[in-house]
Amino acid sequence: MKVSKIPGLGRFGIFIDDVDFEHLTDEEWIEIGKLHLQNFVTIIRDCNLRWQDQPEWLMKWGDTRYGIRYNILKKYPGKTWTEVVQLSLSGSPEIEEIDKVRLSNIARMQEIDPNTGRHVMRVSGKTDDDGHPLGMFAEGELLWHSNESGTLTFTPGVALLSGEGMVGSATGFLTTPDYYESVSNAFRSELDEMVLIHSFTPGRINPGLRLEQDEVMHANMCPNDGVEIPIVMRSPGGIVGLHYSVNTIHSIKGMTQAESESVFAEIDKGLFQDKYIYDHWYKGNGDFCLFDNSITLHRRLGETTNRLAYRVQHDYSNLQDDFWQPYLKEEYATRYKEEIVDFVTTAGIKDFKLPK
Numbered sequence: 001m002k003v004s005k006i007p008g009l010g011r012f013g014i015f016i017d018d019v020d021f022e023h024l025t026d027e028e029w030i031e032i033g034k035l036h037l038q039n040f041v042t043i044i045r046d047c048n049l050r051w052q053d054q055p056e057w058l059m060k061w062g063d064t065r066y067g068i069r070y071n072i073l074k075k076y077p078g079k080t081w082t083e084v085v086q087l088s089l090s091g092s093p094e095i096e097e098i099d100k101v102r103l104s105n106i107a108r109m110q111e112i113d114p115n116t117g118r119h120v121m122r123v124s125g126k127t128d129d130d131g132h133p134l135g136m137f138a139e140g141e142l143l144w145h146s147n148e149s150g151t152l153t154f155t156p157g158v159a160l161l162s163g164e165g166m167v168g169s170a171t172g173f174l175t176t177p178d179y180y181e182s183v184s185n186a187f188r189s190e191l192d193e194m195v196l197i198h199s200f201t202p203g204r205i206n207p208g209l210r211l212e213q214d215e216v217m218h219a220n221m222c223p224n225d226g227v228e229i230p231i232v233m234r235s236p237g238g239i240v241g242l243h244y245s246v247n248t249i250h251s252i253k254g255m256t257q258a259e260s261e262s263v264f265a266e267i268d269k270g271l272f273q274d275k276y277i278y279d280h281w282y283k284g285n286g287d288f289c290l291f292d293n294s295i296t297l298h299r300r301l302g303e304t305t306n307r308l309a310y311r312v313q314h315d316y317s318n319l320q321d322d323f324w325q326p327y328l329k330e331e332y333a334t335r336y337k338e339e340i341v342d343f344v345t346t347a348g349i350k351d352f353k354l355p356k
Contacts, residue, residue: 001028006041008278010178013041021049026060033061033319037237040296041173043280044288051310052113054120054161062315063351065155067148068106068220070347072099105216109135111310121311123160125304135308136216137206142300144174144272145205146293147313149245150198150222152229152336153343155313156236156324158298160289162309166282169302173278176295177241179271180232187266191242192232192328194263195253198245199225205247222248233294233326236316240328241295244271294326315352323355 006013014035036042049057055064069081075096076084088095088103095103108128112119124135133139148154160171180188200222233243244267251260279301280289291298293313316324327333337355344352 001032003035006043006278008275009041009173009175010276012039012175012177013173013278014039014043016042016044017046019044019047021047021053021057029057029060030319033316036290037235037316037319038239040175040235040237040239040292041278042290044290046284046286047288048286049161049288051111051120051161051163052116052118054159054310054312055118056116058157058159058312058314059351061319062157062317063349064312064314065347065349066220066313067151067153067155067223067343068102068216070153070343071219071223072103073346075099102216102219105133108132109216120161122308123311124308125306126308136311137300137304139304140207142206143204143247144172144297144299145221145247146243146245146297148220148293149243150200150224150227150229150248152227152332153339154293155315156292156294156326157314157316158291158293159312159314160291160309161311162282162285162287162289164285164308165306166285166287166309168282169300169304169307170279170281171289172280172299172301173291174272174276174297174299175241176244176271176276176297177235177239179273179276180241183270194231195228195329195332196231196243196249197251197253198222198227198229198248199250200248225250228253228332230327230329230332232328234324234328235292235294235326236320236324237292239295242267242271243295243326244297246297315349317351317353320353323353325355 001019002017004015006015072084073081085103088100109122110119111122122135123137125138126134128134147158200218205217205221229243231242231244234240251257252263325333327336341354
């Protein structure tokens with residue numbers, strides 16, 4: 001196993017080469033996980049990981065987690081996820097029409113292992129015989145974003161395994177801690193107190209996306225408008241940076257829209273620089289990209305038509321000694337404790353360190 005520095009991404013980001021998943025031990029995988037928590041972006045190049053095994057490996061770090069599942073289950077108390085999906089696909093009036101649209105798309109975008117029942121989400125430009133997309137983010141640009149960005153209880157980890165037709169496309173990453181540490185003490189104090197207001201705007205994440213997929217984005221990224229989330233937070237590895245999810249930020253709490261836009265422009269000028277960015281242009285299939293979703297942004301560039309990748313969202317609980325508290329401001333830390341307990345209970349997540 002060979003570890004080297006990714007160019008860009010400030011002081012973060014690593015490539016790992018010569019990883020053989022057929023002979024990789026759990027101890028070696030946990031070692032990779034701990035390296036990853038300190039580097040935000042880890043790209044295991046040209047590996048032999050099968051998509052069927054992707055969830056099993058990631059669950060050694062922490063359970064899989066999807067906010068859209070929790071949000072839908074909350075609307076139908078007493079029902080399991082399987083029951084809600086079956087009712088939706090059968091056309092039951094118990095399920096709201098908007099949720100039927102979302103669930104039918106999610107069902108079509110999943111790759112399911114018939115032997116284990118485990119599933120991953122496709123990210124793909126491929127379509128079925130009727131022209132329906134077989135994966136998320138099927139068409140158009142994919143701008144800077146973080147997943148579940150307008151949600152207090154967002155999932156902190158994302159993994160993307162390149163499958164087919166990846167050459168000609170790139171996954172880009174941007175880390176924020178170096179910028180946060182570089183600003184003046186006065187502006188950093190302002191950032192520490194700053195709370196962003198999030199709202200969903202169709203097309204802002206993925207311009208040109210069809211309505212049926214945009215509804216999945218709505219439920220996944222920012223299901224409720226007006227959500228308050230502090231801009232400064234702590235990553236699962238204990239590093240402080242910005243949760244600056246530009247895909248859903250609308251304004252700054254206590255400021256007018258014009259004042260907010262002025263501050264955003266100042267942040268953008270300092271943050272979106274080459275020294276904090278790395279675009280990973282695929283040279284083939286088999287690259288496994290692991291990335292932080294708390295204080296790191298990602299995007300897609302290039303051709304998408306025949307591209308196919310497999311995405312899993314997950315926690316890092318098994319790599320942590322105690323409950324991860326992302327929020328430094330007490331009001332939001334308290335709110336997070338309450339909401340994450342409900343999330344874990346409702347979604348049936350097992351490997352999660354809850355607050356004491």
